[in-house]
Amino acid sequence: NAGVTQTPKFQVLKTGQSMTLQCAQDMNHNSMYWYRQDPGMGLRLIYYSASEGTTDKGEVPNGYNVSRLNKREFSLRLESAAPSQTSVYFCASTISLGADGYTFGSGTRLTVV
């Protein structure tokens, strides 16, 4: 039982490059989330998907887009990376929206130079 799987684990981008962070869960959860974690800023919600076919902005959505590809997969895309997007990104899932604790993935450490 893998839980929440994120790829890649590490990535270095040049300013202006694009990339997609992948996330998949195998727990049949309905809701999925993307967070970023920065020193001194804690965990901040970027986007979330309450259920398949829906997505909503979180606290810090600027510069990001998301796709809920199916019930299992929720991807995060950076169209034109900026140094301010250097962070550790976590995907998470729950059975339903906000009703229980998150299962987090192991994270993607992204550096934009």
Added chain:
Amino acid sequence: GENVEQHPSTLSVQEGDSAVIKCTYSDSASNYFPWYKQELGKGPQLIIDIRSNVGEKKDQRIAVTLNKTAKHFSLHITETQPEDSAVYFCAAIVNTGGFKTIFGAGTRLFVKA
């Protein structure tokens, strides 16, 4: 705006002693309060949670208490062990008429052998 204050930011205890981490939330509509443990290089892991209709919950060496009137909740770890060393995050979640989750800034716990 809504926030969750977490104290202390760093806590050092001797193995076998107890550790207490406190969080205060501002949104009285918050109804779910999870606690996460994050080890170095890993994603946060849910360790215990409490809902607004309960005052206390225990799970072996850890317990959480909730005071809705004062809007604060605390994590208690008894008989601490070196493997308890990690960063602990509290969170407050509102899921009535809209989804909102706010994390505390985290507490780095050191357990000295």
